Amino acid sequence: MSAPHNSVPDASARSHAHRVGWTIVAYGFLAVALSATARTLLSLAMPVWESELGWSRSLVSGAGALALLVMALTAPVAGHFIDRFGPRKLLTAGFAVLALGLGMTALATQAWHLLLAFGVVSGVGFGVVAVSAFFAAVAPYFVEQRGFALAVVDSGYTVGPFLLVPLAALLLAQFGWRFEFAAMALACVVMLPLSWRLLPRVAGVQATDGVPDVPLSGRLRELARSPVFHLLFWSFFLCGFTSSGVIETHFLPYAAACGFSGVTAAGAYGLLSGINLLGILLAGWLSDRMNRPLLLAGIYAVRSLSFVLLMQVGDDLSLLYLFSAVFGLFDYATAPVVASLVASHLGVRVMGLSMGLLGAGHSLGAALGALAGGVVFDFYGSYRGLWLMSIVLAVLAGLIAVFIPKVPRLGFRPH
Structure with missing residues (x-):
């Protein structure tokens, strides 16, 4: 649709590219809000399914973990597709598949229905x-x-969760869990024409310079040999356990x-999400x-200290809300910092794949955290062991992050 912001010499073309970039940002904000809310529906329905259908928390947590595993397999392929061909077709198809899965979940009557519909x-x-x-679609324009x-x-x-989870x-509470999932499926259907209309047809990095394209195998080899990539990968792995895995689920x-x-x-979760907004924007500004x-x-x-507070909640509503505020400020704040490091240290041409x-x-x-939480609760009847694990792993993630270089080092050029 247009070349990225940092590669267009003509002022008017650069201005147009800038508008395209902010259009993708606006659409991405809305799309991510819906996707995040849809993922939270599993957590909301968990106690209802346990009493209504007899599905254990281990089973429901397993469905959530399966969804995260499928996401893990899908995300690199989707990212590489956007690097090469642009976001329009892929993200339109993604919303179609998501609408189908949520609609199927609304019709589930047996455990395997849940695993197939929501998990796969x-x-x-x-x-x-x-x-x-x-991130891959936006980064080349800024x-x-x-x-x-x-x-x-x-x-x-x-x-999304701040406004939509309540x-x-x-x-x-009023209409039941089937109506809840069906309504979210319909919202995803509404996003289909918006995806096709607002997103660019081609990738932002196409025709930016004369650098020859590198095949997927070459890009994967370069990333595998990059110490920065490994430091980012393992710290972000632990981030998934201590955020999406244990808290979102x-x-x-x-x-x-707790009663x-x-x-x-x-x-309380909505408050966590609202404070999250401040944390994310502040982290992006600071990055x-x-x-x-x-x-x-x-x-x-x-984040590790916030889990100490969570363990003390009991039946104290003020502590529940205090934890939501503290954890929310540092929850998704990692993502813009990590994405900024990827763009500067690994390159925007491999942004989607990376x-x-x-x-x-x-x-x-996150899948490991979600599964661990269900197993720990079913075995001990308490989440205390899960919060202790989260404290240790969040500290470890911070120690790994310290070793990431402050500025990019010469030598890694997959782009």
Whole structure:
């Protein structure tokens, strides 16, 4: 549709590219908000399924973990597709698949229906309509404001749950879980014409210079040999365990186990998501201005301390909301920092593939966290062991981040 911001010599073409970039940012914000809310529906329905259908938390957590595993397999392929061919066709198809999976979930009556509909079909949709895909689509259009633009896209993960999870909880209470999933499937259908109309047909990095294209195998070899990629991958893997895995899947059931109603717990989760917005935008702004590896390490350190607070909640509503505020400020704040490091240290021409692989690592960590939470609760009747694991792993992620170089080192040029 147009060349990226940092490669167009003509001022008017550069201005047009800038508008295209912000259009992708706006659409990506909305798409990520819907996708994040759809993933949260599993957590909301978990206690209802347990009482209504007899599905254990291990089973439902397993469906969530399966979806994350499918996302992990899908995200690198989707990212490489966007690097090569652009976002329009892929993200339109992704919303179609997600609508199908959520619609199938609304009709589920047996355990294998849930595993197939949410774990596999929806998992593919989640893997395509992912923040990593939009990072790849957005990054080539920005240089000076790249960190902030990526943060705006990532903030959809917080604004969506903040506005829509309380509404989803009300729909669940008033009309049941089937209506809740069907309504989200319909929202995904509405996104299809918007995807086709607003997203560029070609990748932003096409025709930017004379650098010959590198085949997928070559790009994978270069990434595999990059120490920076491995540091980002393993810290982001642990990030997935300590955020999406344990909190996105088990925060609402934990609140229910503490005696809070579904609407109250959803309100606390909504607060977490709202504070998340501030954390993401602040992290994106800071990533354009300070030492990003130290910023990333600091985020992980504070996250580990927040789990200590979570363990003390009991039936104290004020502590539940305090945890939501503290954790929310440092939850998704890692994503724009990591994406900014990928763009500067690994290159925008492999942004989709790199973020897809990192997203896969994040999803694998999240799958392990989601599964561990269900197993720990079923075995001990408590989430205490899960929170202790999360403290240790968040500290480890921060230690890994410290070793990422402050500035890119010469030699890695997959682009």
